[in-house]
Amino acid sequence: MPASTDISTDLDDISFLGRLSEALSQRIEEQTRPLFDDAGITVPVRSCSLLTALSEAGEASAADLARALGQSHQLVVQKCPALLRLGLITQHADPADARRKIFRLTDAGRDQLARIDAYSARISEVYRALFAEVGDVHGTILKALNALDARPLSERIAGSRTD
Amino acid sequence: MPASTDISTDLDDISFLGRLSEALSQRIEEQTRPLFDDAGITVPVRSCSLLTALSEAGEASAADLARALGQSHQLVVQKCPALLRLGLITQHADPADARRKIFRLTDAGRDQLARIDAYSARISEVYRALFAEVGDVHGTILKALNALDARPLSERIAGSRTD
DNA sequence: ACTACAATATATTGCGCAATATATTGTATG
DNA sequence: CATACAATATATTGCGCAATATATTGTAGT
Numbered sequence: 460m461p462a463s464t465d466i467s468t469d470l471d472d473i474s475f476l477g478r479l480s481e482a483l484s485q486r487i488e489e490q491t492r493p494l495f496d497d498a499g500i501t502v503p504v505r506s507c508s509l510l511t512a513l514s515e516a517g518e519a520s521a522a523d524l525a526r527a528l529g530q531s532h533q534l535v536v537q538k539c540p541a542l543l544r545l546g547l548i549t550q551h552a553d554p555a556d557a558r559r560k561i562f563r564l565t566d567a568g569r570d571q572l573a574r575i576d577a578y579s580a581r582i583s584e585v586y587r588a589l590f591a592e593v594g595d596v597h598g599t600i601l602k603a604l605n606a607l608d609a610r611p612l613s614e615r616i617a618g619s620r621t622d
Numbered sequence: 623m624p625a626s627t628d629i630s631t632d633l634d635d636i637s638f639l640g641r642l643s644e645a646l647s648q649r650i651e652e653q654t655r656p657l658f659d660d661a662g663i664t665v666p667v668r669s670c671s672l673l674t675a676l677s678e679a680g681e682a683s684a685a686d687l688a689r690a691l692g693q694s695h696q697l698v699v700q701k702c703p704a705l706l707r708l709g710l711i712t713q714h715a716d717p718a719d720a721r722r723k724i725f726r727l728t729d730a731g732r733d734q735l736a737r738i739d740a741y742s743a744r745i746s747e748v749y750r751a752l753f754a755e756v757g758d759v760h761g762t763i764l765k766a767l768n769a770l771d772a773r774p775l776s777e778r779i780a781g782s783r784t785d
Numbered sequence: 786a787c788t789a790c791a792a793t794a795t796a797t798t799g800c801g802c803a804a805t806a807t808a809t810t811g812t813a814t815g
Numbered sequence: 816c817a818t819a820c821a822a823t824a825t826a827t828t829g830c831g832c833a834a835t836a837t838a839t840t841g842t843a844g845t
Contacts, residue, residue, distance in 0.1 A: 472674070473742050474667050476749060477650040479763045480643040485802090486767060487640035490775040497776075505831075507636050522793060534832065536794070558793045558840045579636050585778045586639060593765035600642045600763070602756035604649060612653040613660075615748045648832090668801075685823060697802065699824070721810045721823045792841075800833080811822075 480600065494582075500574050501545055506538050507575055513548060513564055514572050520559040547571055643763065657745075663737050664708055669701050670738055676711065676727055677735055683722040710734055 491504050502510060512527040513519055521539065525532040539562065542548045547568035553559035564572070590596060654667050665673060675690040676682055684702065688695040702725065705711045710731035716722035727735070753759060 473670050473745050476760055477647045481647040483763050483767055484640045484644040486770045490770060494776055494779060504637050581779055582636050585775060589769060593769050594762040596762050596766045597639055599757040599759050600646050603759045604646055606752060606756050607649045607653060612748060613657055616657060616744060
């Protein structure tokens with residue numbers, strides 16, 4: 460549990476939005492973990508998409524997974540040891556390319572994915588209800604991200620100059 | 623710069639919302655740092671509020687600051703060494719309570735705060751424009767946070783049971 | 786074949802944070 | 816006074832990620 464219950468929402472605080480969105484990310488992570496525990500899901504919350512991508516690919520190298528997930532290669536590499544330890548994936552040398560190491564799902568990994576799939580419908584439902592309650596968090600954040608990618612703060616600040 | 627340009631926005635991905643909000647937090651952090659550099663602000667972006675709180679308090683212990691900021695004591699303690707190294711704050715023993723160490727702003731710290739203040743109005747303006755463009759990110763995230771605090775995912779999942 | 790370059794993997798370091806444990810000091814109670 | 820308890824500070828460890836550097840292997844050009 461995070462120690463901070465009270466988050467500054469002051470608009471004059473320069474990094475208010477960053478901390479707010481980080482806080483949301485943390486709440487979700489914190490609240491999802493016990494759900495996973497109850498459902499017998501041992502997968503790290505942030506590695507679910509890796510398992511899914513591996514399942515879709517059948518087999519894949521770290522670089523393949525990184526591309527599929529839009530994450531960095533290093534990040535994927537750093538996640539894999541935990542999944543190996545949990546016995547959810549296996550690692551194999553690529554006979555055709557000695558640079559690559561190929562990952563595959565184990566039966567345990569497939570079992571985890573099945574559990575995740577069974578859960579994901581209900582979780583999506585919960586999120587849809589949440590969005591109906593508080594507004595389209597998902598869409599709004601997405602729009603903000605795209606806007607910042609298209610035109611970063613530096614340009615926006617420059618454009619707001621009065622001189 | 624983060625390696626991931628392409629973030630999964632798939633609603634079926636259980637942790638999509640967590641990653642989205644984290645991505646937003648990162649974009650803001652990344653894009654704010656160079657702005658600070660240009661403005662001669664050396665303060666770590668995430669320590670701005672600490673400096674502000676210290677300025678308002680005049681002098682304060684780590685625990686005082688933690689309470690004022692709604693952050694954990696440990697987090698404050700871990701941020702302070704950097705501010706000490708930068709010469710923005712000083713540390714003093716409390717004559718009245720040997721448990722406490724008192725922090726104070728230095729002149730350099732006050733100078734940094736002045737620069738931050740000068741910037742903050744323009745940054746607020748930029749955010750207001752951004753919100754006008756993409757929707758009220760701030761308010762929506764805040765509502766989501768409050769909703770999750772009031773009723774965590776576990777309850778929401780339980781409530782969505784069909785049996 | 787040799788060289789240059791691209792892709793992949795690995796290792797190391799650092800940031801920001803949480804969690805935990807321990808030491809120190811103050812306060813209140815018997 | 817002694818003991819228990821609360822508050823504060825410090826140290827250590829771990830997580831998740833980025834950044835950087837280096838090694839290895841494949842590929843293309845000469």
